[in-house]
Amino acid sequence: MKSILKVYALLEVYHGSYNDTTKVGLRIANGGAGQSGLIGAWANSFINYMVERKHHEPFTVEWYLGDTTESIGFLQNKQVDVAVTYNEAAESQVNDAGLLSAWLYGFRDHFYFVGPPSNPAQLGTNDTILLMARKIVQTGNEQAAVPPTTGLSTRFLSRYDKSATNIKESEIFIKIGQVPWAYAYSKWYHQYPRFPLQALEAASLLGEYTLTDRGTWLSSTPDVQSKLTIYKAGTDNETDLLLNPAHVLIAKTENLLDSELGKAFADWVGLYDSQNSDGGQYVVEKFTGNAQTKEPLYTRAPENWKPSPSA
Numbered sequence: 001m002k003s004i005l006k007v008y009a010l011l012e013v014y015h016g017s018y019n020d021t022t023k024v025g026l027r028i029a030n031g032g033a034g035q036s037g038l039i040g041a042w043a044n045s046f047i048n049y050m051v052e053r054k055h056h057e058p059f060t061v062e063w064y065l066g067d068t069t070e071s072i073g074f075l076q077n078k079q080v081d082v083a084v085t086y087n088e089a090a091e092s093q094v095n096d097a098g099l100l101s102a103w104l105y106g107f108r109d110h111f112y113f114v115g116p117p118s119n120p121a122q123l124g125t126n127d128t129i130l131l132m133a134r135k136i137v138q139t140g141n142e143q144a145a146v147p148p149t150t151g152l153s154t155r156f157l158s159r160y161d162k163s164a165t166n167i168k169e170s171e172i173f174i175k176i177g178q179v180p181w182a183y184a185y186s187k188w189y190h191q192y193p194r195f196p197l198q199a200l201e202a203a204s205l206l207g208e209y210t211l212t213d214r215g216t217w218l219s220s221t222p223d224v225q226s227k228l229t230i231y232k233a234g235t236d237n238e239t240d241l242l243l244n245p246a247h248v249l250i251a252k253t254e255n256l257l258d259s260e261l262g263k264a265f266a267d268w269v270g271l272y273d274s275q276n277s278d279g280g281q282y283v284v285e286k287f288t289g290n291a292q293t294k295e296p297l298y299t300r301a302p303e304n305w306k307p308s309p310s311a
Contacts, residue, residue, distance in 0.1 A: 011065040014040055016047025018058035025059030025261045029071035030084035031163060032109070032196045033246060036219040036297055037289040039063050039084065045283050046268055053278070054264065065195070067163035075099065075249060081256050082265065083249040086164030088307060091247055095307070102250040102266040105301035107284040109244040110234030111168060112217050114200075115209035117229045120154045129232050129241055133172050136209060137180065140188030153188070156180070157203045157210040160191035164244065165199075169211045172241065204228050213244050215298060218291035225292075236299055246298075272300070 011034065015021060026046075030039050043061035050056040064080055066073070071083040072094055084106055085091055095103050113129060115121070121139045123132050139154040147153055159166045160181065173180060180186035192202055196216040203210040204227035214233070217225065234242030248269050256262035271279030277286075281300045288294045 009065060010062055012040060012063045014043035014047065014061045014063070016044045016051065016058070018047065018051065021058035021060060023057070023059050024062055025258050026082065026265060027062045027064060027080040027257060028082040028084065029064040029066045029074040029080040031065060031067045031071070032165075032213055032216050033084060033107075033298075034063050034065055035195060035197050036215040038107075038215070038284070038287050038298065041283050041287050041289075042269075042280060045278065046265060046280075049268060049278055050261065050264060053276075056261070056264075059258075059261065067161055067195070068167070069162035072249070075251055078251070078255050081251050081258075081262050084246055085249060086244055086246055087167055088245070088247065090167075091249060092307060094249060099252055099255070100249055101252045101256070101262065102248070103307060104248040104250070104266060104269055105305040106246040106248040106269055106280070107298040107301055108236055109246055109298050110214040110236075111165070111242040111244050112212050112214055112230050112234070113209070113232040113242070114203070114212060114217070114228045114230050116152055116207040116227070118152055118207070119229070119231075120148070120152050121209065123231045125231075127232070129172060130176055132232060133176050133178070136188070137173075137176070137178050137186075140180075140186060144187035152207045155188045155190050155206070155208040157190045157192050157199060157206065157208040159193060159196075159199050161193040163196075165196065165211055165213065168242075168244070172211075200224060200228075215289070218293070218295060218297050219289050222292055238302070245301075270301070 033039050068085040068087050071085050074080040075083040121135045136156050143153040180189035200212045201224050204224045234240050250266045253259045269280035272281035273279040284298050284300050289297050
């Protein structure tokens with residue numbers, strides 16, 4: 001049987017316009033935005049910016065594949081200089097431990113709740129995400145006891161991997177008083193610990209509901225998208241339960257591979273320079289990755305963001 005275990009590793013090395021350099025200047029850990037290509041777009045643009053605008057010697061940027069929990073672990077263990085993560089509470093613990101020189105809002109991603117077009121749980125277009133979760137639980141339990149004679153049974157695919165997506169779907173279930181992952185596991189709750197693109201492909205093949213993000217959805221193949229329906233999509237509203245904010249954690253200065261580049265990257269992430277087609281926020285606004293419709297995968301970070309006191 002083929003293993004479904006996730007593998008965390010150095011996945012890509014970016015050179016900007018300077019392919020002849022091998023000196024590593026910055027190491028970034030992230031999951032979904034790395035798979036969609038945004039981390040690479042950031043890396044190449046930042047390298048060119050530093051060389052052409054700041055007269056820095058050419059360097060490379062490494063991308064380490066890891067979900068939110070693993071990316072934070074990489075940062076704590078000094079394996080990376082930057083972690084792009086999606087859970088403010090987890091990020092707060094790293095900040096409180098004195099391990100960060102900067103904590104920034106990188107961009108807005110958005111969760112999508114998707115599932116099979118046959119819709120065995122009978123989700124309604126006007127249902128809230130919490131009502132949808134209740135219907136999944138109710139019909140999942142009913143159909144586990146008495147399977148339908150035709151069509152798909154209600155099943156939910158969880159990445160079950162401590163990723164931001166797994167944390168968010170757990171939050172949704174907890175808000176309705178449910179813990180389907182607890183012993184004995186709910187029969188309709190499918191634990192599938194893979195990275196975003198692979199998990200969404202599995203849900204499409206198996207006809208299961210799942211939580212994914214807009215960047216992953218738009219980066220998926222038409223074949224995957226054709227087998228699923230979007231039942232609820234997150235917005236830019238900061239109170240939306242399905243908003244998926246991406247934050248940029250910069251390691252404390254003494255843990256950075258290159259302190260000058262670490263500080264410069266923190267400044268560049270928040271830059272929006274449309275005149276020179278530059279800055280982290282400009283890249284976010286224009287980035288379409290592999291989206292078939294060439295829609296931007298993400299939206300720019302809000303201005304003047306500060307971590308919430310409750311974090």
